[in-house]
Amino acid sequence: MFRTLALLCTLSMALLAPWATSPAVAQNKPAPATVRVVTLPITNFTPLLVARDKGYFAAENLTVTWTNVAQGAVAIEAVFGGSAEVGGSAIYETMVARGNGLDLMFLAAGVHIHDTPPDNSALLVRTDGSVGSAADLIGRKISVGLINSVNYVHMVEWLEKRGIDPKRVDFLEIPFPQMADALFQKRVDAVWAVEPFLTFMTQSGKAKVLAYPYIDNIPGMDISNYFAKESWIKAHPDVAARFKRATDRATDDLAKMPKAERDDWVAKYTGMKLDVVKNVTLPVFDTQYNVPSLKANLDLAVKYKMTNKPFDVGIMIFKP
């Protein structure tokens, strides 16, 4: 019996030895986790591809997949409904959603606009047209994309700052890809175009930049980011931190790498031809939030009644 007991002890020690002798190895790798992301297939979210292909997600033991959506609002619905853990959308929409009762938080920063021109979006008018200033827009038709979007709010603010009543301007909803035709066929008098359509239109010689409303209103403002439900972040703070770490590494890489390399990543993520990407103005990749710009955008959302009451935007920023 004694010999049997001794044999059992020896066997147990042999089986348990790997775990006993290398606790450091066992603790280094975090538990595997899956993060589903739902996002717009635009330049701003290129860090997802960089983080995946450079192994940053794998280093955090994360399996990250993403699904494309046509609008930021659909991304918010998907995250709120539980079919994705993380969403990629405009900062403004996420703040409006928070202000209207959805418990969303900013998980990781994404991109901001430029401090000075040129920017990756602009208000364009026809080169041969009669619109040469803000005042010329009175009684005219313009399109800034969707009404009540971040573009719309900033356009209204831009007009008001120049003493123009926005009600005297006729806003039409036209999708970004169709803005060129609408402008050149004189169905509208001005459009707020985004890249790559901005570059195509100006390079055609038929359109010129009237203004960069974002830069005029809030230079260098944050424009898009990754968000998640606050309840999910509280339930999975470790996974949230790991996702943020990986995307921040990728965002930082994109910010610092040579233009040619960055263009290549953007082309791969968005599906745009590389020749097109080379000529467009990309937003600025940044891992840090421009908090004053967040507050300024929230003030605009409250001013134009997109959300009911102001709140401390700092509570939305995830700090691991």
Added chain:
Amino acid sequence: MSRTVQWLKTSRGSGVILILLLLALWQFSALYVMDTPTWPPVTRIFQAWVSDLLDGTLINNLVATFWRQMLGYWLAVVLGIGVGLAMGYFRVAYNLMEPLIEVFRPIPGPAYLPVLVLFVGIGDEMKVVLILVASLFPILLNTYSGVRAIDPVQFDTARTLGLTTLQTLREIVLPAALPQILTGMRISLAISLILAILSEMIVSNDGLGYFTLLAERTFKVPDMYAGIFTLAMFGYALNRLFLFGEARLIRWHQESSGRR
């Protein structure tokens, strides 16, 4: 009667010639009239179409759209025929279901999208449910109408012959209502394709709708039109296939109504 008129009456070639003429007009206008990158010549679109076909892009996206559409569509067929038969044959079922159907019927399919994203998610399940919901009502209502239009004498005959309810439904109701049912199915076939494409444009990583929208967004305009052209061909092929099947199933009805 002149030979031309005779040919126009008997041949489908005139329709093909009309399409070719319109394409020729498009080519001419793109090259010499319209100066915009969003109206490329037909030849450039054809080049993009061939290229996308050969590298498998169009085939892969078409397959993704096809299986979603078919799953949603056939679920709608089973549910629509089942509920339609029940409502048409059993008064109790009609009284129970009619108010609910009349409330939901006028809601356009795309209006369900936000609700479905919230409760069903963003995956293929959402797309299939959307297709099912949008395709259901034409089939259901046509089935119901088909059953109600059956000559009551046929039911009396069934009772006289001692047929059970199931036998009556199988031997009399279903065959008699089949022409109407197939009409509803044909309408829903087009609706199912539209909703499949729409759902892929809103949230997807593949499918013809996703491919076309992505091409538009990345300014690959010839590819965008190639996607639209593929969609048109696919829809046409589905319709022809349906008509072929319908002709086999209700040949007796088409002959008696003079369509053959």
